[in-house]
Amino acid sequence: MLKILVTILALTFSTAVYASECGEGSATKTEFLEQMSAKYEIYSLTEIARVKLINYVNPIRIANGSKPMELDAQFYFAPVEVNSTGVVWFSKGCVVAGSVVLLSSAELAKAMQLADIDADDFIPYKKGEDI
Numbered sequence: 001m002l003k004i005l006v007t008i009l010a011l012t013f014s015t016a017v018y019a020s021e022c023g024e025g026s027a028t029k030t031e032f033l034e035q036m037s038a039k040y041e042i043y044s045l046t047e048i049a050r051v052k053l054i055n056y057v058n059p060i061r062i063a064n065g066s067k068p069m070e071l072d073a074q075f076y077f078a079p080v081e082v083n084s085t086g087v088v089w090f091s092k093g094c095v096v097a098g099s100v101v102l103l104s105s106a107e108l109a110k111a112m113q114l115a116d117i118d119a120d121d122f123i124p125y126k127k128g129e130d131i
Contacts, residue, residue: 022094029090033076033125040078040086042125049121050075056115069096076125077108 021028036042045053053075058068070091077087085108089099112118 025097026094029074029093029095032088032090032095034127036078036086037125037127040080042076042078043122044074044076044125045117046121046123049115049117052115052117053112056111066098079105 033042044050050073054069054071054073061068069089072091073096074090075087076090077085080086080102083105084102085105086100086102087108088101089096
């Protein structure tokens with residue numbers, strides 16, 4: 001049930017209300033993180049880890065017919081329930097369409113391991129800060 005609520009909440013922030021700033025169907029990074037950080041502890045990655053994750057994700061995205069992440073893409077994640085982590089990518093200050101997903105924590109851990117990222121690369125998000 002919580003998975004459904006998180007998805008609905010994420011989609012709520014992806015409405016046309018933000019169309020003037022990010023295009024229809026997307027939310028601004030600032031407003032999205034402000035809302036989510038009120039409920040969850042959010043993390044991002046160090047610069048080196050961010051680049052490693054983009055380099056890991058892009059071949060997968062391309063193989064699946066998706067556009068690769070831009071070099072400015074930023075990754076944030078939050079544990080939202082036992083064994084589940086919400087993830088989101090931002091680019092140019094906006095949510096990347098289709099990037100708000102709920103993954104099993106094991107899936108995310110495996111991806112981080114394959115990208116050579118560990119817990120030392122995690123940066124806690126503090127409300128109102130742009131990291």
